[in-house]
Amino acid sequence: MKLKHISHFQNHSNFKLFGLSPDKEEIHSFELTNNNGMKVLLTNYGATVTSLQVPSSYGNLTDIVLGFDNPNSYIESYNLPSAPYFGTTVGRYAGRINKGRFTLNDKTFELAGNNNGNALHGGNIGFGQKIWDVTDLTDQSVTFHLISENLEENYPGELQVFLTYTLTEENELKLEYKATTTEDTVINLTHHSYFNLNGHDSDVLDQEMFIDADKMLETNSDNIPTGKFTALDGHNFDFRTTKNCPASIDNSFVVNSNVEIAAQLFSPKNNLKMSVYTDQPSVHIYVGGNCFNILKGKENVNYTPVSGICFETQNFPDAPNQAHFPNSVLKKGDEYQQTTIYKFENIK
Template structure:
């Protein structure tokens, strides 16, 4: 179906783009503020349409401080996740970033890509491409960087995100890049009080390793197996075994719930700025027994952050596409699958190849969220 474009906020010149496949079983809405996914609409097992991502009804919500808007649906960059102590060295020079997450720099800084107005570069019947130019020294990052994200829907009910980033032609210095999307999914749909958390969601993961973190959520540099210790990190099961739910062991995880980078690619020889040329299929499958809606997550990235909305609170509410009367959200009202390079990769010798972008190189990533019924 042709892309539908409408004014989302006239005062700030923000547009909303609606993508849908021919069957109408997948409708995705995106605004050019933060290249943000605002709605994902798909039918449940009864045929009722559910909006399965958290967000806001108006721009004021997305403009809000992080305490009110925890990056709902936003494009994250120039470097997603945490950089320890907000600094790194590259080619003998130290770069200092703003600290916006305790002792860490998080998700690109105080005004990262999530707070920028993006430009529409291209449009087809089922896709849009949004672009952004990040200036040299913006948020402390070196080099002027051009970024593109193509959002497309397919007849297989997939939402595909394809990322591309290059240093501008006149740039002669290296930079670092780690892009992702920060959508919070709730496959229950949030239509009433019984659907406001994701603790009932069943999860199957292929990834059987994760990055160890300390009490400040900083990676220690160690890759651990999910099979060790209490196995609270393990969502891989054998055929015929009952799947684990998000809530089943969440109180045993530090603190409040899951906020960990799971590792898909453990072979350091495959770490590079181009990413994996072949998409890793069905890395995670999540299902809501309540609605029957299933999300299948695939990506070219070496890892992904699994986050269970531990900081969602009464500062956030449902959208009118979820419940006509705004209903207060709470901790664990959504989960995130943020495809990415490893957090703090630039400060780990064995990982830094994942994020260092040199002139004439291209950063690439493809991530797919596929929706269906079980």
């Protein structure tokens, strides 16, 4: 496939220069709009959502994702003790891999132990720290493209990834991922926006959550799956009955198969709800940590550990080491596909 260089789109009305990388490479931003007034801002640094403005029932636009005003802040955030991954695309493998090691086709691959000796979110330099190319751009969609070289972060195979973001007239942000590889490899891509339906300058503790899951992955003290499952009957994290967001959560919920809506977030204050649709087996819910009470976000806002909540639709963490977990291997000649939709509606 012949790819268009990003400069091909420089005259497009929703294409702008966002800033420069430390080595003076241009980083761009892209604005998607629909006829309802909804706006999404993205950057090709990490194929990242930087702003998601949704009309409330009161008629005003609310920016409901955490982020930064410039690329330098995104770049510097990866130097924090634990990067927040605001709005980014996580790969080559989202979540943790036990001891940074897996075996594929009788060969063992050693990854960076960037999280207490375990591999997390693709390693030291994951997909969120890459400047992606753009292959297609319209008023309502943008397609990002990345080539991950063979043995980058010691993952086998050259991986070609395409990610299309589409803003629909139904106020859906649709994410469609496709990937191919030159050698058998493992893959698990996800989106890492921190959502806050009250606006990115508040907290999520008075928002309510629903998750259509009756079990979650059991994990050890390093948050590595043990291979077992925790039943949610009577558990604090049983969100089949809607309840308020917890102040701290970092767990993978097993999405009930064939459900229409995997998870939902509700803001009584803004009369807004977000529904999460996915074809992935899990949604990883994360609140807490990684904002450190020291991060200055967009509009000079101080972000706290309860400023946002992540709904990371993905395969199970450590699936390459757990034979009974869903398959995480992408074979040469096959295509990885994933679709996730975040839909926004006013509560009647």
